[in-house]
Amino acid sequence: HRGGMQSSNSALASTIEKADTDVDLESFLNEGDLEGNFPMRAKFEKTLREAQISITKAIEEIDGEATFQEDSWQRPTGGGGKSRVLSEGKVFEKAGVNLSVVYGTMSREALRAATEKGDEIVKDMAPDEKVPFFACGLSSVMHPRNPFCPTMHFNYRYFETDGGAWWFGGGTDITPSYVNEDDMKHFHGTYKEICDKHDPNYYKEFKAWADRYFVIQHRNETRGFGGIFFDDQNEKDPEDIFAFSEECLNSVVKAYGPIIEKHKDDEFTQKQKEWQLMRRGRYVEFNLVYDRGTIFGLKTGGRIESILMSLPETARWEYDHVPEPGSPEAEFIDVCKNPRDWV
Amino acid sequence: HRGGMQSSNSALASTIEKADTDVDLESFLNEGDLEGNFPMRAKFEKTLREAQISITKAIEEIDGEATFQEDSWQRPTGGGGKSRVLSEGKVFEKAGVNLSVVYGTMSREALRAATEKGDEIVKDMAPDEKVPFFACGLSSVMHPRNPFCPTMHFNYRYFETDGGAWWFGGGTDITPSYVNEDDMKHFHGTYKEICDKHDPNYYKEFKAWADRYFVIQHRNETRGFGGIFFDDQNEKDPEDIFAFSEECLNSVVKAYGPIIEKHKDDEFTQKQKEWQLMRRGRYVEFNLVYDRGTIFGLKTGGRIESILMSLPETARWEYDHVPEPGSPEAEFIDVCKNPRDWV
Numbered sequence: 001h002r003g004g005m006q007s008s009n010s011a012l013a014s015t016i017e018k019a020d021t022d023v024d025l026e027s028f029l030n031e032g033d034l035e036g037n038f039p040m041r042a043k044f045e046k047t048l049r050e051a052q053i054s055i056t057k058a059i060e061e062i063d064g065e066a067t068f069q070e071d072s073w074q075r076p077t078g079g080g081g082k083s084r085v086l087s088e089g090k091v092f093e094k095a096g097v098n099l100s101v102v103y104g105t106m107s108r109e110a111l112r113a114a115t116e117k118g119d120e121i122v123k124d125m126a127p128d129e130k131v132p133f134f135a136c137g138l139s140s141v142m143h144p145r146n147p148f149c150p151t152m153h154f155n156y157r158y159f160e161t162d163g164g165a166w167w168f169g170g171g172t173d174i175t176p177s178y179v180n181e182d183d184m185k186h187f188h189g190t191y192k193e194i195c196d197k198h199d200p201n202y203y204k205e206f207k208a209w210a211d212r213y214f215v216i217q218h219r220n221e222t223r224g225f226g227g228i229f230f231d232d233q234n235e236k237d238p239e240d241i242f243a244f245s246e247e248c249l250n251s252v253v254k255a256y257g258p259i260i261e262k263h264k265d266d267e268f269t270q271k272q273k274e275w276q277l278m279r280r281g282r283y284v285e286f287n288l289v290y291d292r293g294t295i296f297g298l299k300t301g302g303r304i305e306s307i308l309m310s311l312p313e314t315a316r317w318e319y320d321h322v323p324e325p326g327s328p329e330a331e332f333i334d335v336c337k338n339p340r341d342w343v
Numbered sequence: 344h345r346g347g348m349q350s351s352n353s354a355l356a357s358t359i360e361k362a363d364t365d366v367d368l369e370s371f372l373n374e375g376d377l378e379g380n381f382p383m384r385a386k387f388e389k390t391l392r393e394a395q396i397s398i399t400k401a402i403e404e405i406d407g408e409a410t411f412q413e414d415s416w417q418r419p420t421g422g423g424g425k426s427r428v429l430s431e432g433k434v435f436e437k438a439g440v441n442l443s444v445v446y447g448t449m450s451r452e453a454l455r456a457a458t459e460k461g462d463e464i465v466k467d468m469a470p471d472e473k474v475p476f477f478a479c480g481l482s483s484v485m486h487p488r489n490p491f492c493p494t495m496h497f498n499y500r501y502f503e504t505d506g507g508a509w510w511f512g513g514g515t516d517i518t519p520s521y522v523n524e525d526d527m528k529h530f531h532g533t534y535k536e537i538c539d540k541h542d543p544n545y546y547k548e549f550k551a552w553a554d555r556y557f558v559i560q561h562r563n564e565t566r567g568f569g570g571i572f573f574d575d576q577n578e579k580d581p582e583d584i585f586a587f588s589e590e591c592l593n594s595v596v597k598a599y600g601p602i603i604e605k606h607k608d609d610e611f612t613q614k615q616k617e618w619q620l621m622r623r624g625r626y627v628e629f630n631l632v633y634d635r636g637t638i639f640g641l642k643t644g645g646r647i648e649s650i651l652m653s654l655p656e657t658a659r660w661e662y663d664h665v666p667e668p669g670s671p672e673a674e675f676i677d678v679c680k681n682p683r684d685w686v
Binding site: 071085087094096218219277281284285288289298304305308309311312313314315316317318319320 | 414428430437439561562620624627628631632641647648651652654655656657658659660661662663
């Protein structure tokens with residue numbers, strides 16, 4: 001039941017190294033590390049890798065100049081991944097899409113960071129106890145140059161741990177620097193349509209979850225204008241949650257691409273660019289202080305450059321910057337403090 | 344025994360607000376919140392405030408153009424502070440010196456972050472237990488423009504908690520972007536001389552402590568080239584530790600100023616500027632992920648802008664940037680991986 005995948009034995013032989021950029025669907029899976037749902041792991045990995053290839057191709061077309069460079073990496077204690085990064089593009093300042101397929105044993109602290117239910121899951125574990133795990137995900141951040149082009153992030157992942165526990169998590173969310181209602185209607189509308197096909201409660205629930213999760217707590221502001229976010233999903237047939245995750249993932253370009261095409265050549269001032277760079281600074285604050293994926297990656301000995309490729313090329317911090325009342329920047333902050341319903 | 348300080352009652356009346364920039368020595372102290380060493384609190388606060396005034400004056404003279412702006416802020420649950428920030432200077436991109444005098448009750452989590460012995464101190468506390476505390480400190484980061492001018496940080500603080508516990512902590516450390524042995528000999532030599540006057544073991548111990556503390560653990564690199572760092576100092580007469588802290592604080596300009604004067608007009612290339620901005624990115628990683636002062640500030644409801652004024656005006660992240668072997672940038676990384684003895 002390994003489908004069309006090649007054996008991973010050769011891939012596991014060495015530590016982190018660069019690979020050439022030929023497209024391949026080589027699997028990082030290794031059967032038998034954990035009693036679990038191997039067919040789902042294989043199917044999810046293949047879906048993620050194919051999405052990584054198609055999404056990066058679409059983004060290259062939008063950019064028109066730069067291309068993604070691929071690095072393949074191995075995790076010495078189990079698994080590996082492929083990172084695709086585009087730098088210094090015409091439209092994109094920096095864009096990264098990272099596939100990671102990792103397994104082995106995980107510390108209490110890493111497990112706590114892995115899921116929203118972490119505190120509950122680890123409460124009966126000894127401080128130095130380790131649990132077998134499998135985790136497979138595709139995560140991405142795209143930072144365009146134009147201040148009217150929003151940053152976009154997505155992450156879709158499948159987890160298994162000891163004793164047959166499994167869950168899906170994921171989401172796609174958007175971080176503009178200015179309020180544009182039409183753009184948000186398109187982005188949120190695309191995901192609402194997908195959600196509604198799978199479960200009438202999904203959009204409401206997962207939109208609220210994104211608004212709750214992407215919060216820079218020390219500033220009492222959201223990072224951006226949300227989208228959908230879900231975690232710990234295991235109360236339906238895994239095939240149903242898989243189908244939902246797959247459709248969300250394969251709709252990233254449809255939800256995001258038209259917004260970039262529309263604004264990539266918008267005129268802007270130096271002040272608007274600086275405002276965007278300050279929003280990038282907030283993005284850095286969220287990712288380094290609160291983001292579960294980042295903290296999980298750092299704690300499981302993930303590949304640092306692949307984890308931190310989510311950070312923008314440039315970010316800015318001005319002391320005590322407060323937008324003028326009534327300005328577009330003040331309107332933006334108001335939405336960060338009072339998340340809106342867009343559809 | 345309140346010395347020459349004014350009553351703090353009026354200062355405590357309002358929440359965070361801007362003050363005019365008249366130099367004043369108004370105290371944030373409030374007697375009787377905690378059984379403790381009130382005269383030491385008052386003396387330390389006065390020393391910090393006077394140092395804040397003299398250091399910012401010296402930095403303004405070096406800059407030659409920009410001046411520090413002062414904000415006075417109140418902490419609704421007890422105490423307050425004064426932040427002095429210089430922005431967009433000729434020599435300095437951003438420089439901040441923050442006085443904070445805070446007290447009240449502190450959560451278990453905040454106390455854990457407050458000291459290196461935090462884990463030990465909190466181990467018998469209930470999860471929701473709170474302890475009375477007093478903390479008074481002056482902290483500063485200076486980010487110059489020229490890539491051959493190092494960033495400098497210092498922090499000197501005095502803590503009291505319940506049951507008569509007290510300790511001093513502090514240090515001054517330097518973060519260049521390039522290796523310059525003469526500069527490091529001057530900086531470390533200045534602090535070695537002060538240390539040696541107070542205790543023959545101080546420099547060796549506190550230099551090693553800085554090398555251990557200022558580590559970006561996920562990269563296995565130091566943030567910069569160290570200096571001195573100490574925490575939990577309470578095994579001598581408080582007057583002796585006070586005298587040592589005071590001399591360290593009052594030697595910041597002597598240790599740092601000449602290095603800036605020497606390099607502020609050095610020629611540099613765009614590539615060297617970008618390298619400096621990538622080092623600033625590392626500075627952000629350390630401060631947001633590991634720095635005890637930052638985490639303590641965020642957890643005790645500190646004033647966000649005063650805590651995060653340590654962040655540079657601009658920072659840069661390039662994916663998987665590796666300096667050319669044999670280059671000055673590679674030499675720099677080598678020192679971050681293998682801290683050197685400079686004196």
